[in-house]
Amino acid sequence: MAEFKREHWGSKIGFILAAAGSAIGLGNIWKFPYIAGENGGAAFIFVYLICIALIGLPVLMGEILLGRTSQKNPVGAFRALTKSKFWPLVGFLGVIAGFTILSFYSVVAGWATGYITEAVMNNFSLYNETASSGEHFNSLVSNPYWIIGYDLLFMAVSMLIVYAGINKGIERGSKILMPMLFVLLLISMMRGLTLDGAQEGIDFLLKPDWSRITGNSVLIALGHAFFTLSLGMGAMMTYGSYMSEKDNIPNAALQIVFLDTLIAMMAGVAIFTSVFATGLDPAGGPGLIFQTLPVVFSKMPGGYIFAIFFFLLLTIAALTSAISLLEVVVSYFVDEKGYARHKAVLIFGGLAFAVSVPSALSFNYMADIKIAGLTFFDLMDFLASNIFLPLGGLLMSIFIAWRWGLNNAVSAIKKGAESLFNKHPYLINLWIFFLKYLSPILIFLVLLHSAGLLKK
Numbered sequence: 329m330a331e332f333k334r335e336h337w338g339s340k341i342g343f344i345l346a347a348a349g350s351a352i353g354l355g356n357i358w359k360f361p362y363i364a365g366e367n368g369g370a371a372f373i374f375v376y377l378i379c380i381a382l383i384g385l386p387v388l389m390g391e392i393l394l395g396r397t398s399q400k401n402p403v404g405a406f407r408a409l410t411k412s413k414f415w416p417l418v419g420f421l422g423v424i425a426g427f428t429i430l431s432f433y434s435v436v437a438g439w440a441t442g443y444i445t446e447a448v449m450n451n452f453s454l455y456n457e458t459a460s461s462g463e464h465f466n467s468l469v470s471n472p473y474w475i476i477g478y479d480l481l482f483m484a485v486s487m488l489i490v491y492a493g494i495n496k497g498i499e500r501g502s503k504i505l506m507p508m509l510f511v512l513l514l515i516s517m518m519r520g521l522t523l524d525g526a527q528e529g530i531d532f533l534l535k536p537d538w539s540r541i542t543g544n545s546v547l548i549a550l551g552h553a554f555f556t557l558s559l560g561m562g563a564m565m566t567y568g569s570y571m572s573e574k575d576n577i578p579n580a581a582l583q584i585v586f587l588d589t590l591i592a593m594m595a596g597v598a599i600f601t602s603v604f605a606t607g608l609d610p611a612g613g614p615g616l617i618f619q620t621l622p623v624v625f626s627k628m629p630g631g632y633i634f635a636i637f638f639f640l641l642l643t644i645a646a647l648t649s650a651i652s653l654l655e656v657v658v659s660y661f662v663d664e665k666g667y668a669r670h671k672a673v674l675i676f677g678g679l680a681f682a683v684s685v686p687s688a689l690s691f692n693y694m695a696d697i698k699i700a701g702l703t704f705f706d707l708m709d710f711l712a713s714n715i716f717l718p719l720g721g722l723l724m725s726i727f728i729a730w731r732w733g734l735n736n737a738v739s740a741i742k743k744g745a746e747s748l749f750n751k752h753p754y755l756i757n758l759w760i761f762f763l764k765y766l767s768p769i770l771i772f773l774v775l776l777h778s779a780g781l782l783k784k
C-alpha cells in the first residue's frame with residue numbers, strides 16, 4: 329500500500345471549513361439565486377429551507393457517519409460495513425458521479441475564472457443592457473480556446489491543492505479561502521443593500537407568493553438541497569473518513585448546513601438587491617450571473633471593483649467544491665487500488681479534464697449534438713443532479729436505516745456526541761425516523777419526477 333497512515337484533519341475547524349467549502353460552491357452563488365428567481369423568490373426559498381432541514385441535515389449526518397466509521401473512501405466504506413457485493417457499487421456510483429459533476433462543474437468554474445480577467449480588463453463597462461452583455465458571454469463561450477483554456481487553468485489549480493494532501497492542501501487551502509469568500513460576499517451584500525431601490529430585492533426574497541409553489545418547484549428545491557450540501561456521492565463520506573471518533577457529527581453537520589445556507593442567502597441578497605435596483609429581470613436563468621450581473625456592475629457606483637471581487641469569490645467557492653469532488657476519486661484509487669496520491673491526482677485529474685472537454689465544446693463545436701434532447705453539458709448536469717445524487721442519497725439512507733442496522737448506526741453516531749444525546753435523547757429517534765421513512769420516500773418522488781422529465 330502506498331499510504332501507511334491515514335491522514336486526519338488537524339483541527340475541528342479544519343474539517344468544518346473543508347466540508348463547508350465542499351458544500352458552498354457554484355450551487356450557492358450561481359444556481360440557487362437563478363432557480364429561486366425563476367420559481368418566484370420567497371416561497372421557493374421557504375420550501376428549500378424545509379428540505380434542507382428535514383432531508384439535508386439527516387442525510388448529511390448519515391453520510392459523514394459512514395465515512396468516519398469505516399475510515400474509508402465510498403467503495404471501501406460499504407465493503408467494510410457489509411459483506412454484500414451490491415453496496416460497494418453504490419460507492420462506485422459515487423466515484424462515477426464525481427467525474428460526471430467535475431466535467432461540467434469545471435466548465436462553469438472556468439467561466440468564473442475567465443470573468444475575473446474580463447472584470448480586471450474593465451470589459452463590462454461596455455455593456456449596459458443584458459442583450460449586449462449576453463452577446464459578450466456568447467462570444468466568449470463560443471471560443472473553444474477561451475472556454476477550454478480557463479477550464480484547464482481551473483482544473484490545474486484544483487489538482488494542485490488535492491496533490492498537496494489533506495492537511496497541507498485541502499485543510500490549509502480551505503482555511504485561507506473560506507474566510508476570504510465570506511468577506512468578499514459580505515462586501516458585495518453591503519454594496520447591494522446600499523443601492524437605491526434595494527428594497528424591492530429584499531421584498532422579493534422575503535415576501536412569499538404562495539401561488540408560485542407547484543409540485544415541480546418543490547422537487548427542484550429538494551434536488552438542489554442535495555446538490556448544495558454535496559450529498560449523495562460520497563464527498564461528505566470521504567471527508568468524514570478523515571475524522572476521528574472524538575468529533576461530534578451532529579454538531580459538525582449543523583454547522584455545515586448553517587454556513588451553506590447562510591452563504592446562499594447572502595448571495596441571494598447581493599444578487600437580487602442589485603438586479604432590482606438596476607431594473608433587470610430576476611428570472612434571468614443560468615445566465616443570471618454571467619449576463620445580468622455584468623450589466624448591474626456597469627451601472628452601479630464602484631462596479632469595477634465589485635465585479636472583480638464577485639468573480640473572484642465565485643471562483644474560490646467553486647475551487648473548494650471541485651477539490652472535494654476530485655478527492656473522492658483520488659481516495660478511491662489510493663485506498664482500493666494502492667495508487668500513490670500524487671499519481672492518482674495526475675491521472676484522474678487529467679482524466680476529469682478530458683471528460684470536461686466535450687462539456688466545454690457543448691457551447692461551440694458540439695452545440696448541435698444532442699443526446700436525449702440535451703447537449704453533453706446539460707446531459708452531465710442532468711445525470712448527476714437529477715439521477716446519480718438522489719439515487720445515491722436514497723440508497724445511503726436505506727443502507728443506514730435498513731441494512732447496516734439501526735443499532736450500529738445509533739451507537740456510532742453517539743460517539744463524540746454523548747452529552748448532546750444524553751440531554752436530548754429524542755433527537756436520535758427523530759434522526760432515525762427521517763432516515764428510515766421520510767427521506768427515502770421524498771427522494772423517490774424526486775427520482776420519479778426526473779424520469780418523467782427525461783421522457784418529455
Ligand code: TRP
Nearest residue numbers: 351353354355555556558563649
Ligand atoms: N455542493 C457544491 C455546490 O453547491 C457542489 C459539489 C461539490 C457537490 N461536491 C459535491 C455536489 C458532491 C454533489 C456532490 O456547488
